[in-house]
Amino acid sequence: MFARPIAFAALIVVSLLRPAHAEPVTHIQLENGLDVVVIEDRRAPVVVHMVWYRVGAADEPPLQSGIAHFLEHLMFKGTETMAPGAFSEVVEANGGRDNAFTSWDYTGYFQRVASDRLALMMEMEADRMQNLAFTDAEWLPERDVILEERGQVLESRVGGQFNETMMAALFKAHPYGIPIIGWRHEMEDLTGEMAMDFYRQHYGPNNAILIVAGDVDTAEALELARTHYGAIPPNPNIAPIARPSEPPHLAERRLVFEDPRVGTPYVSRMYLVPSRASGDPAEAAALQMLAALLGGSSTTSVLERRLNFEEGIALSAWAGYNSMMRDYGMFSVGIAPVDGVTLEEAEAAMDRVIAEFLQEGVDLEQFERVRRQIRASEIYALDDAQGRARQFGVGLSIGLSVEDVEGWIDTLEAVTPEDVIAAGARLLDRRASVTGYLTQPQSAELSQ
Amino acid sequence: MKIWIALFVLLAAPLRAEVAITPVTSPSGLNAWLVEEHSIPFVAIEVIFAGGATLDSDEQAGAVNLMTSLLSEGAGEMDAQAFAARSEELATSLSFSAGRDSISVSARFLVEDAEAVIDHLRTALTQPRFDEDAIARVRGQIVAQLRRDALDPNTLASQAFARTAFGAHPYGRESNGTAETVASLDRDALIAAHRGAITRNGVFIGAAGDITAEDLGLLLDRLFEGIPEAGREPPPHAEFLAEAGLEIIPFDGPQSVVAFGHAGIARDDPDFLTAFVVNEVFGGGRFGTRLMQSVRTERGLTYGIGAFLSSGAYGESYQGRLSTDNANVETVMELLREEWARMAEEGISAEELARIQTYLTGAYPLRFDGNSSIAGIMASMQYQGFDIDYVNIRNDLIEALTLEEVNAVAAQLYDPDALFFVIVGQPVGLN
Numbered sequence: 001m002f003a004r005p006i007a008f009a010a011l012i013v014v015s016l017l018r019p020a021h022a023e024p025v026t027h028i029q030l031e032n033g034l035d036v037v038v039i040e041d042r043r044a045p046v047v048v049h050m051v052w053y054r055v056g057a058a059d060e061p062p063l064q065s066g067i068a069h070f071l072e073h074l075m076f077k078g079t080e081t082m083a084p085g086a087f088s089e090v091v092e093a094n095g096g097r098d099n100a101f102t103s104w105d106y107t108g109y110f111q112r113v114a115s116d117r118l119a120l121m122m123e124m125e126a127d128r129m130q131n132l133a134f135t136d137a138e139w140l141p142e143r144d145v146i147l148e149e150r151g152q153v154l155e156s157r158v159g160g161q162f163n164e165t166m167m168a169a170l171f172k173a174h175p176y177g178i179p180i181i182g183w184r185h186e187m188e189d190l191t192g193e194m195a196m197d198f199y200r201q202h203y204g205p206n207n208a209i210l211i212v213a214g215d216v217d218t219a220e221a222l223e224l225a226r227t228h229y230g231a232i233p234p235n236p237n238i239a240p241i242a243r244p245s246e247p248p249h250l251a252e253r254r255l256v257f258e259d260p261r262v263g264t265p266y267v268s269r270m271y272l273v274p275s276r277a278s279g280d281p282a283e284a285a286a287l288q289m290l291a292a293l294l295g296g297s298s299t300t301s302v303l304e305r306r307l308n309f310e311e312g313i314a315l316s317a318w319a320g321y322n323s324m325m326r327d328y329g330m331f332s333v334g335i336a337p338v339d340g341v342t343l344e345e346a347e348a349a350m351d352r353v354i355a356e357f358l359q360e361g362v363d364l365e366q367f368e369r370v371r372r373q374i375r376a377s378e379i380y381a382l383d384d385a386q387g388r389a390r391q392f393g394v395g396l397s398i399g400l401s402v403e404d405v406e407g408w409i410d411t412l413e414a415v416t417p418e419d420v421i422a423a424g425a426r427l428l429d430r431r432a433s434v435t436g437y438l439t440q441p442q443s444a445e446l447s448q
Numbered sequence: 449m450k451i452w453i454a455l456f457v458l459l460a461a462p463l464r465a466e467v468a469i470t471p472v473t474s475p476s477g478l479n480a481w482l483v484e485e486h487s488i489p490f491v492a493i494e495v496i497f498a499g500g501a502t503l504d505s506d507e508q509a510g511a512v513n514l515m516t517s518l519l520s521e522g523a524g525e526m527d528a529q530a531f532a533a534r535s536e537e538l539a540t541s542l543s544f545s546a547g548r549d550s551i552s553v554s555a556r557f558l559v560e561d562a563e564a565v566i567d568h569l570r571t572a573l574t575q576p577r578f579d580e581d582a583i584a585r586v587r588g589q590i591v592a593q594l595r596r597d598a599l600d601p602n603t604l605a606s607q608a609f610a611r612t613a614f615g616a617h618p619y620g621r622e623s624n625g626t627a628e629t630v631a632s633l634d635r636d637a638l639i640a641a642h643r644g645a646i647t648r649n650g651v652f653i654g655a656a657g658d659i660t661a662e663d664l665g666l667l668l669d670r671l672f673e674g675i676p677e678a679g680r681e682p683p684p685h686a687e688f689l690a691e692a693g694l695e696i697i698p699f700d701g702p703q704s705v706v707a708f709g710h711a712g713i714a715r716d717d718p719d720f721l722t723a724f725v726v727n728e729v730f731g732g733g734r735f736g737t738r739l740m741q742s743v744r745t746e747r748g749l750t751y752g753i754g755a756f757l758s759s760g761a762y763g764e765s766y767q768g769r770l771s772t773d774n775a776n777v778e779t780v781m782e783l784l785r786e787e788w789a790r791m792a793e794e795g796i797s798a799e800e801l802a803r804i805q806t807y808l809t810g811a812y813p814l815r816f817d818g819n820s821s822i823a824g825i826m827a828s829m830q831y832q833g834f835d836i837d838y839v840n841i842r843n844d845l846i847e848a849l850t851l852e853e854v855n856a857v858a859a860q861l862y863d864p865d866a867l868f869f870v871i872v873g874q875p876v877g878l879n
Contacts, residue, residue, distance in 0.1 A: 043485065043487060044813065044816060044817060045466075045813060046813065046814055046817060076735075085735070085736075085745065088734075088735045088736060089736055089803075092734060092735070092736050092803070092807050093803055093806050093807060094806070094807075094810055095806060095807050095808070095809060095810010095811040095812070095814070096810065096811070096814075097734075097811065097814065112814055113810070113814075114810055114813065114814075140748075141745070141746065141747060141748035142748065143748070144747075144748025144749070145744055145748050145750075145751060148703075148748065148749070148750050148751040148771070148772065148773070149751040151702050151703045151751075151771070151773065152703060152750075152751045152752070152771045153751070155701075155702055155703075156601065156701055156702070156703055156771065260700065261599045261700075261701075262599070263592070263595045263596030263597070263598065263599045263600075264592045264595065264596055297532060297536065299528055299529060299531075299532035300529060300532045300533050300536065305529065308585065309528065309529060309585070312585070315588055315589050315592050316589065336592070338588055339588075365533075366533075369533065369536035369537055370536075372536070372537065372539050373536055373539050375539070376539030376558055379488060379489060379490055379558065380490060380556065382488050383488055383490070383818040383819050383820070384817075384818055385817075386817070
């Protein structure tokens, strides 16, 4: 059924030992270009097997938004030797769980199974890396499924539609402004052939990362990886990633999204900032600390403490930094005001508190507490093999190295209070931002 | 191609969970189940207080929920800010959540800080301040959440189903209360809810991580010092009242949410595990179920559909959910009735039983992933009345089930003529 595998020599072997308790993480690259990461955690007889492709919704051809995600669904519809749906049936019959996910920068497939079933998972995943095959009977109803998915997870949730609108306004040229699931009118015209073209263009060992985490012996896992994936030839169609970049942002954007389904009105702002992959990691770390200080706790963070606890004008206020993206990051802040406070007043208060924070500097006790939590999070993270696997998968997918991922805690610990203020002052530039109000229609009657 | 599957199923030998659970009794007599795991220097503890929102009176519905939310909003000498700052200093995560049947307290902490964290947690459980400003703030957040719920079709569907199914029993109302009842809750109501719900009677404790049985016993006594013995009486058993039929709640949007179901099976019923197995074939939350196959895979009528045994401490039902375009609702209802009738008449096949047995026995060990999950399972198993050896015999029980036994239970559980539907949306062709 499968060609007899040939074992290729590893090109690179990196073994990194993290602090006292951490299990080793091993990274090699097979000769066909496949990156392989093995994370040992022998506590329970369970293994997570993941394949990540360095392609996602930001790589779609014009008029085909949603094709990366559509292909992700169709990857479960069979190969030259496996029946439609058989992949999940085999995983399930073996007591495992499988699923897949699509983002702008990557598409991933994973199974969680008893560790003695790892070889079987590899055999099937390697098969669909090169032999995907499906007919009209599979892709036609699946297109209805993704339209239902868009209806359920996006259009039925007013916050989801608001967010989609914000992203489309933030990105003027780069495809991060296009929703991962696709625009409905383009999704309606997607075909199985388009998905197959996208597959032929982007899938292959030289555009993929294999991650095995859990109850495995590293040497055995690497040998299995060579056996099952090593024989797959590199895909010659894989080309360097080429995406439009953002032109200079000269004017802030503002929008009002009205919908009768809005239960709690709020203000949301997104700033275009560098990501961990596109910018200086030290600056990304400073932004991460800034997000933790401004919004990392629902009680003690600067925005919550000032706007909710002291001034009593917010139900909640938040900040976050989306750093794990290839080309750009996003820094978000927002506030949901209490009854009787308008969105305009809430926005002004939020901006005042951020400006005062950047003026007055970091509270050193708060800074120390955040650092202590970061150190502890490194220990807690060891309890979650799947979470660690995901970190490496995302990191390598967006262009970080294993060392970058492993060293992130150290990079965070090196950030000084002055770095935080400098990053905030430099990067929270209103011209590179969009501000949105999510609210009930002005003179609306509730439909409900 | 089908050979593939048959072949691989043979490979799937049953796997033991192999969880070593130590029963712990503290010097003062508290019981807990512990799974020791010394490779990472932290501990997870889960405490379940039985009763939950069912302990509220109708007039004060939502009191237990608001009270639980306020446990971390100031205790002893600390106001809300000081309490949170102390949790951060200790790098611990403490969570307090009220459900319909119980209150859950989860704690995760580094071994080096164990005693300090336990003291901190005890302060929250025994000396909550219920400061007026904290009450006003958290009440505002809950009322805002209730307002969002009132505009969320999924919540509306679940609420309507529960209302018709359980009527005046606490199961028929919203656990978090209504905007009116929550607005009326004052400090005295919260103190009473606290006194009634946080007690040693009806407490279930699980722990996992880098700690010995002896040390855990000492920590638990330290934690429960000052917690009273008994509180409010739990409610009586809830009868399932909904009759076959249809309830439509008009709601704007492209899709309808459909809640469907009928009477269920009690979790202490000897046939509960069998019914659970049957439902896993029919509507468990995975791709391969009959409902997913029929409604999603073959016809593309939904993104996801599932059914579940909703078997609580004080009542039970059998329910399912899906979202679909308004134009498809009638078709989907017809399909559901057909699938229901097929289960009642024919049950599942020998092949389906073999496959689900392999799946369930293989999947079981996967649940025990990490200290927090394990601590949660340990507490919850005691709460549900399982014996301590259940973890290690559960797969044998599933493997021992015969097709005859399974289909006898299916014939009892499934009643296509009893199906009750709640539709939130603008379903085409129905009124």
